[in-house]
Amino acid sequence: xxxxxxxxxxxxxxxxxxxxxxxxxxxxxxxxxxxxxxxxxxxxxxxxxxxxxxxxxxxxxxxxxxxxxxxxxxxxxxxxxxxxxxxxxxxxxxxxxxxxxxxxxxxxxxxxxxxxxxxxxxxxxxxxxxxxxxxxxxxxxxxxxxxxxxxxxxxxxxxxxxxxxxxxxxxxxxxx
Amino acid sequence: xxxxxxxxxxxxxxxxxxxxxxxxxxxxxxxxxxxxxxxxxxxxxxxxxxxxxxxxxxxxxxxxxxxxxxxxxxxxxxxxxxxxxxxxxxxxxxxxxxxxxxxxxxxxxxxxxxxxxxxxxxxxxxxxxxxxxxxxxxxxxxxxxxxxxxxxxxxxxxxxxxxxxxxxxxxxxxxxxxxxxxxxxxxxxxxxxxxxxxxxxxxxx
Numbered sequence: 001x002x003x004x005x006x007x008x009x010x011x012x013x014x015x016x017x018x019x020x021x022x023x024x025x026x027x028x029x030x031x032x033x034x035x036x037x038x039x040x041x042x043x044x045x046x047x048x049x050x051x052x053x054x055x056x057x058x059x060x061x062x063x064x065x066x067x068x069x070x071x072x073x074x075x076x077x078x079x080x081x082x083x084x085x086x087x088x089x090x091x092x093x094x095x096x097x098x099x100x101x102x103x104x105x106x107x108x109x110x111x112x113x114x115x116x117x118x119x120x121x122x123x124x125x126x127x128x129x130x131x132x133x134x135x136x137x138x139x140x141x142x143x144x145x146x147x148x149x150x151x152x153x154x155x156x157x158x159x160x161x162x163x164x165x166x167x168x169x170x171x172x173x174x175x176x
Numbered sequence: 177x178x179x180x181x182x183x184x185x186x187x188x189x190x191x192x193x194x195x196x197x198x199x200x201x202x203x204x205x206x207x208x209x210x211x212x213x214x215x216x217x218x219x220x221x222x223x224x225x226x227x228x229x230x231x232x233x234x235x236x237x238x239x240x241x242x243x244x245x246x247x248x249x250x251x252x253x254x255x256x257x258x259x260x261x262x263x264x265x266x267x268x269x270x271x272x273x274x275x276x277x278x279x280x281x282x283x284x285x286x287x288x289x290x291x292x293x294x295x296x297x298x299x300x301x302x303x304x305x306x307x308x309x310x311x312x313x314x315x316x317x318x319x320x321x322x323x324x325x326x327x328x329x330x331x332x333x334x335x336x337x338x339x340x341x342x343x344x345x346x347x348x349x350x351x352x353x354x355x356x357x358x359x360x361x362x363x364x365x366x367x368x369x370x371x372x373x374x375x376x377x378x379x380x381x
Contacts, residue, residue: 002238005330005331006328006329006330007328007329007330008326008327008328008329009206009277009326009327009329010324010327011274011277012324013247013274013277013278013279013321014245014247014274015201015247015248015278015279015317015320015321016321016322016324018198018199018200018201018247018322019196019197019198019201019321019322020197020199020322022197023195023197023199024195024197024198024199024224025195025196025197025198025223026194026195027194027311027314027315027318030196030222030223030224030310030314031310031311031314032222033221033222033223033224034218034219034221034222034223034310034313034314035222035310036222037218037221037222038215038219038222038310040218041211041214041215043220044211044214045211048210048211051215071307075345077287079315080283080287081286081287081288082209082211084285084286084306084307085209085211085212085286085306085307086211086307088306088307089215089307096284099286100286103286106343107287110277143358147369161286161287161289161290162286162289164261175330
């Protein structure tokens with residue numbers, strides 16, 4: 001008969017030792033400096049969002065008979081994911097929501113091995129509406145667009161990726 | 177005079193508790209997205225950390241770690257050549273090397289949410305959803321630096337204790353089965369420290 005073995009260590013990491021030294025930076029100062037640093041990347045993000053949008057449009061353009069190959073679909077998913085990250089980082093909430101909706105659609109199509117290009121084409125039009133550099137889309141208009149896009153997802157019966165797993169795994173908020 | 181000294185000591189102690197000295201901390205950043213790599217590197221600079229070693233793939237990160245140490249690893253949930261769980265397991269199984277205890281924070285984008293449980297069960301310390309905010313990242317680094325966690329090692333799992341709350345399992349519920357491994361008694365003895373349940377700890381104290 002076997003027995004259960006579990007070794008428990010209590011390591012002191014180098015990160016803990018270094019962080020505990022005197023000096024250093026306060027939370028407020030660190031966050032302030034980091035925000036300043038990343039603001040320099042805003043222009044780069046806008047350029048990258050545009051490149052990702054062009055890339056998705058090209059994939060839609062390559063589709064034949066309303067069908068997109070799996071490789072292109074996976075690329076669209078990666079580009080849409082990238083748009084979500086950049087839009088969310090710089091507070092472009094409408095673009096972030098549309099990007100998430102496109103991710104949901106692509107992920108659902110890939111999971112069911114479907115190749116429909118129409119729902120992707122609709123989303124890319126919406127992305128163009130909310131793209132940085134365009135006049136800011138009104139909140140009511142953005143809500144209407146998102147409502148229509150959610151109908152596309154409902155039509156296919158896809159779940160939102162936001163429901164698939166908890167986003168963060170970590171200490172309770174009170175621990176911060 | 178004594179009161180002033182006490183007040184100064186209290187203020188100094190509080191200030192120290194709020195500060196984090198990350199200068200000289202070496203970070204390994206593995207992410208397939210060029211923009212995210214730049215974004216995180218800029219945040220770390222704002223935290224006064226050294227420039228991170230940046231890689232795009234798990235294989236490149238492994239090659240780096242074979243000859244270099246990292247004090248902190250930031251790894252994307254899904255890499256172009258492997259899942260982060262594979263890289264994390266490889267790090268956690270570096271026997272005799274302090275590298276296996278290195279704090280690992282996983283960065284999960286919107287389409288990678290379903291991989292976060294895999295990352296946790298591979299031995300990640302924390303998982304953060306993208307986009308990562310400076311405040312969120314600083315708080316997580318601060319937490320892993322200041323909160324010692326037991327490191328569990330079994331045949332199926334090596335990594336920090338996955339429980340964040342110090343409470344015993346509910347009545348009738350079993351503990352995570354992957355923590356326990358049946359082994360042959362004929363094998364050489366292995367170091368085993370007695371486990372004290374949180375309920376026992378409270379009773380003892």
